[in-house]
Amino acid sequence: MSCRLAITSMSLGRCCAGHSLPRKLDMAARYGYRGIELFHEDLFDIAQQLPGGATTDNQLEAAQTIRRLCLDRGLAIVCLQPFAHFEGLLDRQVHLERLGQLSVWFRLARALGTDTVQIPSNFLPSCELSDDVRLAIADLRKVADMGLQQQPPIRFVYEALCWGTRCDLWEQSWDVVQAVDRPNFGLCLDTFNIAGRIYADPTSPTGRTADCDQAVRESMARLVATIDLDKVFYVQVVDAERLVEPLVPGHKFWDASQPARMSWSRNCRLFYGEEDRGAYLPVAEIAKAIFQGLGFEGWVSMELFNRRMSDTDEVVPQELASRGAAAWAKLSRDMNLREAVPAPERVSASL
Template identity: 70%
Template sequence: MPCRLAITSISLGRCSAGHSIIRKLDVAKLHGYNGIELFHEDLLKVAEQLPGDFIQNCELQAAHAIYKLCQGRGLTIVSLQPFLHYEGLLDRQAHLKRLEQLLFWFKLARALHTDIIQIPSNFLPASELSEDPHVAIEDLKEVADLGLRQNPPIRFTYEALCWGTRCDLWEHSWDIVQAVDRPNFGLCLDTFNIAGRIYADPSSLTGRTPDSDQAVQESIDRLKAIVDVRKVFYVQVVDAEKLAKPLVQGHEFYDAEQPARMSWSRNCRLFYGEKDRGAYLPVAKISQAIFQGLKFEGWVSMELFNRRMQDEDKEVPEELASRGALAWRKLVEDMRLKVDPPQGSEASINGVQRPVGVP
């Protein structure tokens, strides 16, 4: 398929800041997005506003309603995410509880008419996770096999977070995908998380790791040489801001309970090409390896996390949707992408109704 533009729902503003799913879907449609990665936080916010005492029933109602909202705007729900802190748990009772939650997520996925659930690499403290990589692999085989038994089957995208406890490099995630060896278990390649681990160091004076350029070149050479593009289920393209001072104690984004890269990720991601806002990662070089080297085609998501999402300013969803669409046009031009035509126009959202039961 040609490349198609998506964005993560949370990237258009946090619901805790008053940015509703309806408003976010409207601006996504307006700015030509083809699809949405639905963040569970947005689904839960709708569920909490529905009548009823049993939260799972409310979540299912919310999932059906959000699907209708997306369907009315011509938006595909690409995935449901993030299914957090799953693989490698030392507490096997906690592992079983997560499996129970996953079975409910299968119901949510069916209601949303999506076949993908995203699993980020676990970033719980090392004291809570097994040092044996085979434990994580067997856990992920288990979810893949459960997904294959669904009708229709559920796929999983596994993503290496640059602050992950046991898996923080795309190479680690690729090794895991190969070891799991299931047709429904693949990669999400995220330009931020690739560069954020081997190129960037927000806690340093330079904002960069030693030998960062060489590390990036060697990494993308490996990427082009060993990754089977058929196992890349979708791609997230995003950059990040170079900080004026190191993210250490005393910095406004410092959080003693978070790795520096995690705090930086939550506050400072930027869209592709936003150099005027301080973007400095080698995202173009990594994107070339993905789109021209691997010849990836499919869903491309602009997964932003930034402090702006938490502002209560009513213009936040419109601003972020516009910036993401501008970044997409630049990416298409720079990478010479073959793309599906945009879905939205201002006229096309007029008259779209909210489903019954959506607050």
């Protein structure tokens, strides 16, 4: 199976901790990555340093700069992400404002040379979101239609977060993709978010849900039997740390403003195969369903979130790039993957 290795730009260190995007891109190129998912935070940071701050014009200039930086290093820009908190908003004025922001993201995507924007499932409080899935689908169909009107068309990749308010299972995200029913609207399958919902429970002393092994087996059987491979735009492969103590009030990662799984995600994700650091999710089983069961070929991104990213040590980008590359080598061996050679200027998220 032919795949390409990518990583999310923020996963190589947070810009707020002093880790510059050029340095992170240098490390990505050094350790064999072929593409990046560009986190908007990194683009905004570069724009903010220009005279006048992060205006739309400066963000566009930053996007052009980032495109050149990536081309110089042989890196494709897989997508711009995350266009968050969009679907199902009860406040329709805010909805209209978000559509206006999306128009700016279209311009940014063109300047970056990418054709894909990622939309994670909405995790705003339930009081701000409709419980009518038809509204969410109508909202997402609207953005897909807007994307089709762009030249060239913009694609959207939708991902179920394991702490999403209305959509927290891959099955729900697949139902949404089918209901939106547009050629430019597809799915991101993320091993952490799949396992983080049906296998892991950071608030439990065991770190696991009840009947977790059976839940994974049954879910992966459904995944292989039901998903249309053409609608899987890219894949993210990451594990996470089992906590020694449950993530409840009093835990150092507890944040009353966040779902426990979100706080766990922000602090404790790990790369594939890092059992020595406490990784315990059934990522190999999920990856087998995706790569061997479905036969996925395309971009594979290491989307790490971890407290290490916020450390100010200069070595952070190199350390994380090296660890991600080691995880990719293990994943490639375990799943019998081979890497395709990319054309950096052609950044479509499919091969």
